[in-house]
Each structure stands twice: as C-alpha cells, then as structure tokens.
Amino acid sequence: MPNFRSIDRDRPLELPLSLQDWLPAGHLARYIVEVVEALDLSPLIQAYAGRGSLPYHPAMMLSLLIYGYATGCYSSRKIELATFDSVAFRFIACNQHPDHDTLATFRKRFRVEFEAVFVQVLEVAHAHQFSRFGQVSLDGTKIHANASRHSALSYGHAEAIEAQLKGEVQELLALAEQADGRNVAEGMSIPEELQRREARLAAIAEAKRQIEARAAERFAREQAAYEAKLAARAAKAAARGRKPGGKAPKAPSPEPRAEDQINLTDAESRIMHVAGGGFEQCYNAQAVVDTASMLVMVAQVTQAGNDKEQVAPLIEGVQALPEGLNHPEDVIADNGYFSEHNVEVCEAAGIAPLIAMKRDEHHPHWSERFSEPAAVTLEATPVERMAHRLKSRVGRAAYALRKQTVEPVFGIIKSVMGFRQFLTRGLQNVQGEWTLVCLAWNLKRMAVLRLA
Template identity: 25%
Template sequence: MQKQDSNIVFKDYDHNQLMLLPHNLGDLLPSEHPVRVVSTVVDKINIQPIFSQYSNMGASSYHPRMLLKVLIYGYLENCYSSRKLEKAVRENIGFMWLSGMQRPDHNTINRFRGEKLREVIREIFSQVVLMLYDEGLLDIKDVYTDGTKIEANANRYTFVWGKAVKKSRERIAKQLQELWDYAAETAKEELGQPEEKFENPSPQKVLETVEKINTALQGKEVDPKVRQKLRYAEKNWPGKLAEYEQKEETLQERNSYSKTDEDATFMRMKEDHMKNGQLKPGYNLQLSTHGHFVVNYTLHQKPNDTTTLIPHMNAYRQMYGAYPETLTADAGYGSEENYAALEQNGTSAYVKYNYFHKELREENRKNREYRLLENLYYDSQKDRYICPMGQPMERNGTRTRTTATGYKQEYARYTASKCVGCPLAASCRPGKGNKTIEVNRALERYKSEAKQKLTSPEGIQKRKQRATDVEPVFGHLKQNKGMKRYVLRGLEKVEIETGLHAIAHNLSRKAAKAA
C-alpha cells in the first residue's frame, strides 16, 4: 500500500509491472461468457464444406474455424466492420482468446466472409439450429413466420424505375414510327417499303430504319426539324435502347433497383416515429422462429410478403429435409396459392386471410349486407347459390386468372334471373341487369378451414404466440443489433450477413438461457 500525506490509502499501481508467467487469456473470461458458447458450438459443427473453398497451393491460410468464430462473435457483439474486427483481435480479450492470439488483417476477414462463406453459410446455420434442437431449446417443427424490410447499403437517390424504362422505350418507338410515316408520305416511291409498325425496336432495327429513311429522303425538300431528329436518332437511340435492355435484364420482374446495389429494390419502409412510408432500397427479410430462436431465414427482392412464403418454405425443406408440421403467419400470407402449397406439403397452416378480423367483429355479423357472399346459401348438389329472396343463381361460366407467379385461379360465375323489381335490389346492388357473382371455390374452402383453425383454442393460442415470438426477434435485430441497414452490398453478400446475424442471435439466446 502507498500512503499519501492526506492519509488516503491506495493500492499499489505500476502498469509496467512484470509477470513471472504470461496469463492464460481464458482465465480472464467468466465461465458463462458468451464467447465460450461461440467457441464450443463452432468446435462441434462440421466445417468441411468450407475447406473445399481453399486451394492446396500457395502459403498457409488462417484456419477457417478460427475466422468463423471471430465473425460470429463479432456479430454477437455488434462488431460488423472487418477493420473493427481486425482491431478487436489485437485488443479485445474475447477476440484474442478466440483467435489464439493470431492477428488476421481486415482483408483476410473480409475475403473469408464474402468468398469462403458464400455457399456454406446456410449449412452452418442449419447445423447450429439442429444442435439447439437436440438440446431441447427450440422446436423446428412448429414455426412462426413474418417479414420485415431491411435497408440496403445503397444510395437512396440513384435508382432505376421499370415504368420509366418502359415509357422511354415506347417514346422512342413512337417517334421512330412518326419518322417512318413522314418518310412514307414524302418519298413513298423512293422508300419502296410497306407500312411498318415499330413495337419494342432493337438498336439494330433503329439504325436500319434511319438509314432507309435518309436514303429515301435524299434530294427531297425535308423539314429541318425532321433532319435534326434523324441525326439525333442515329446518334443516340441505339445506345439508349441498349441501355434500356440492360436495365430491363437487371430488373427482371422487379419494378425498381438501386444503381449502387443493383440487387436492392425500392420498398416502402415505415421507420420514423409517425409511421410515414419512405421508399428506400432494401431487401425483404423473412424469418421463421420458435421460442425467439431463428429457425429459417430467406431474403427476397420483392416487397410483397405473399409471394415469399413458398420459396421460404422450400429453403426450410432444403435445410431440414422436410416441411414444418405447423406454421403460423399473419394475413399477408393468406393467398390461395400459399394455402394450396401448405396443404400439399402436409403443413398445418394457421394463416390469416384478409378481413379475418373484420368477420369476427360482432357489429359486422349483425350488419351484414345481402351482397356479401356469406349470406348466400350454396346448393352443392346443383352447384348454385340461392339469393336472400329464394331465387336460384345458376352457374353460367368460369373465368381463369393467372397470378404474377404463374398460379392459375378459377372463378365460377353465377347469375340471378329475376332481379328486376326485387325489394332487396338496393342492398344487393346488382347494377344494371341481373346480379352476377364470381366465386373462387378453392379459396373459399381454404378460408373456411383457416377460420376454423384460427378460432379454435389452439389457433387462438398460436395467434397470440406469433406476435410474441417472431416480432420480438425483429425488434432485437433492428434496435439492439443495429440491423436497420446492411453493411455489405449485393444479394449474395447480404445473405451471408443475414446468416451471421441469425447464428449470432441464436447463440446469444443459448448463452442467456445458460447464464
């Protein structure tokens, strides 16, 4: 002890104090520290798939198990930057212990994350989930599914819109048609060509057409504005059309993309305190959870949740060899195609549909109008409906509708015969002539079965559990882990980043339960 003049006693302090033996860094970490959970789990999983990403030529490499531990623990500790991870393995005891005092630089860490984990991150994630399942921490057979939008690491103000590209192509086609019509009227004999229609012309077609028009108008008295437009068309339109073709190839079936991350689509995100929608480049993240553990994750480039469920479930099957036994989701997934797929896969679906809650409200049940389908009696033997006045509505046709995903829906058409003069016509709202309705019999069956499940005691419990199972995971990732905006760019790298977030989240949950 050192005594001062003021009689205050301090402990001895000398930061240059030598030690007889170096510390074992593990002795400085508590036994329940999350870094130990990361190390133990990664030591148990099979990382042989990562080995195939390495070459047996050249200098020796850092061990992938060590780099994987550093990355997962980094995501658990909100350290995502490769430069910050490089600093952490030099200064942070937990990282130094995981790395065995090795010091990979940020380029090594970044290449390992972006290249070596590209094709194996889902396999590593599934191994971790199955390990937690074997320990009884979660149930992969009963899942709760929901989605959220995550902003991409892209410029919010440099974008390409599919409608703008389409209009620009149409504008060029229209102006090319006007030039051709002018030439056909001014030099019909010289042109010597039948009338043409230019729809979606190619760059080569534009050049050939402009050359024909110039040849036909040679020596003719031509409006100077036409000459100017022909020169402009020859110089600019082929390049513009080639640019539009490239943009449409990038768009595929999307309506937009960011120029700084072409895989990101502009989506409406409600992130401010007033819940005002803002269009930002992002990805649609779908999660399936159980007990706040992430069981499955997929990323999508379309903002609509309805079209994501089938590929999300297919990814689940690829990881675990079978579909889940039960799935609970909100009304954003309640489509005929999704109900049919879940039924075919043998999954018991607790999935809401539009107007599910509206139908359950007592005031709606008391004030239903006669135009609502639920008030019409269906005669299944004769395949017809009976209107409130007792008049039959016979079936007189079928309409087929194909969705954006290629799924075919059939709508049966039923028409009444005596609507004129009916005292209930005002409530029935037939419009002109007799009332006609179109009914999707398959969807009505799925909705009826879903309603029966959702209103059962088990269904009520699952509806409550969904709101407290998957949604808190999104809240934790966004608010506590800062996962409001991705760090990496491109769909492949963003999927790796999402996988690391999901693994780190699950291991943090395991560590919390063990503490």
C-alpha cells in the same frame, strides 16, 4: 484529507498466462467457439489449396464473424481492431490478428457454406432438445441496402440525361474543330470533358439495359397472367353461352415504364416501403422462427417488397431441413402472407396454416375471447377450414404466439445487435450476410437456452 488508490500506469500487469483464464465461464465467446469447433467444417477447410503463407483456420475466422455479428461489430475493420483491444475477440482469435481484407474475403468467399453451418447449428439445438420444433412463425423485415435511394435512376430520367449528354458531346466536338480555340474556357480540356461524358453515357446505357431486362421479365409474368385470365373468361363464356360482363383484361406492354428504376450503387436492391412510412433502398429479409425456442430455422432474402410470394419458398426451406426439423405441425403468419394459394401450399405440405385473413381489431369485445365458431362442414375449402381454426380458442391462442416469437427476433436483431443495414451488395452476398446474422442470433439464443 481523503485517501485514494494509487495511479501507477507504469506498474507491470499481472495478467493470466493462458487465454483460457481471461474470460469467465459461460461467456458467449466461449460458447460460440465450443459449438463452432465441434461442427464439420471440412467444406471450408478443403477449399484452401495449401500453398503460400499459412492461412487462418476457418473455425477461428467463422467464430470471429459470428461473435462480431452477435455483439453488433459487423465491420471487418472493427473486428480486426477488436482482436487487439477486446478480451473476447482476442480469446477467439487465439492472440492472432487477421486483417480486415482477410476477414471480408472470408465472409464473401464462403457465403454459400454458411448455409450448411447454419443447418448444423440447428441440429445441435435439436440434439440438446431446446425445442420440439413443432410450430413455426413466418415474418419479414426490410433491411437497408448498402446503397442510398438517391442513387436510384429511373428509365425516363435516364433517357432525358442521355439526350442531354449526347447534345453536350456534339457541342464539345464542334468546339474541338475550331482551330484557334478562342471559345475554349481557361483550364478546360476538351478530351477530358468528352471522356467524362462518354463514361456517363456508358453507365446510363448499362442501367437502361438492366431496366429493359427487368421489364422483359415482368412482361413474361404479366403475359402469362393475362393469358390465364383470357382462358378463364372464355371458359366462363362457353359455360354460360353468352359473352361475360365486365371489361376484358388489358394486355401488358413489353416496354419499360418511365418510373422503372435501378440503383447505380446496388442494382439488385429495391426501393421498398418501410415501417413508419416513407421509402428506402432495401432488401426484404425473411425468417421462419420456431415459436418455442425463438430460433431462426430458415433465413432468406428477397427483392420483393410484398410477402405474399414468400410462403412457398419458406416452406420449401423448412422441408429441406434434416429430420426432426423439417415437419412442423403449424405455421403462423400475418395477413401480409394470406392468399388462397398460400393456404393450399401449407396444407399440401402437411402443415396446418394459421395465416391472418385480415387485420384484427385492437380492442375486440370481451365475449369474443370465450366464443367458439360453429363446426366446419366436410365440404369446406382449405381457406374455410383455416378461418375456422383462427376463430377457435386454440387457434387464437396459437396465432397470438406470432407477436412474441418472430417479431421480437427482428426487434433484437435490429435494436440489440444493431443490424439495420447490410454491409455487402448484391442479392447473393446479402443472402450470405443474412444467414450469418441469423446464425449469430441462433448461437446467442442457444447460449441462453442451455442455462434454462
């Protein structure tokens, strides 16, 4: 008969008396607490008025959120539960248990202050010489909004539903005028039915108003581009002395299009094309990643599905960083970011761009690995100079770093940390959450770099 260890669930536990003894040295939770408690959190601390019951310390609350996002525990309810049944969360919370409302309010209230904390963590990385921060990569990834694409409403469909509801209101009013109520179905309340339709009409009217406002913004952009094209066409005609060929540019319309949509759950999210095909309700999360350390230096969220307009804002974000972090030598990006204007933006900032101009072949001829392009002329344009760098051996080697830096960061955030959908709604709230996600990634990465 084999012997086994006894099962005695009533035996008193001999747990360590101090929380410091509950986690092994070098644990991620210890590192996050160590870094966060060394930061200047005075903007968060001074936001508390000092009245009412004693609040939880911002350092502890921030550490809980960061560790939660770093380990795939995003929900405030799950974090609250984890402070009871997870040793690491209990260690961070000092055996306290902030409720989910407190955690959710803290995350939303200090979304702007998280950006300053994000920069301070980068300064810690710079001080510990994790990298020279001399080369960065740009990329974006679509992250699902906290809304379904099936909650989207197009302008044309809104008008059709509006007409239908108005017709039903008239029918109900006519029914209410009948004194005997013979045609009223059993259990039906005309006032309730009217109220339900009036509420839907009000919601549709608000949705149409927002679509019309977006259409007005689009018209302003398209009108400016239209006038620029007309001016260029007129200048060309004056230079040649004859009417230019080709069709004249078409004037934009200020009216909303029938296919213009708005999401009734999160009006600031957009339907975007996602990897693998299809369309989903998303935000476009952008990141500037240091190629040496794989730390995120700038984290931004945009409603634009296209990456072309994101180079200038991301470069501005890099330049706004503290000294030692704000002037990389090279910036690497895929062909989704390529335009002549973007190349000029990088050069104006004193950064050498390496932006792919087209998709590369998957299996180029072996001789291309050892070839060098002809020397560039002094009269070359910024795009021509960049094309020359991309064809050189040094340029090809530098561009190859993009796939092993910024793309793995997104892969780890989505697959290892499990962050594939925002919990919050609205562009500002989503921006704060993306900053928190990248802050968690940076501390997770720094915990590994310190041991290297």
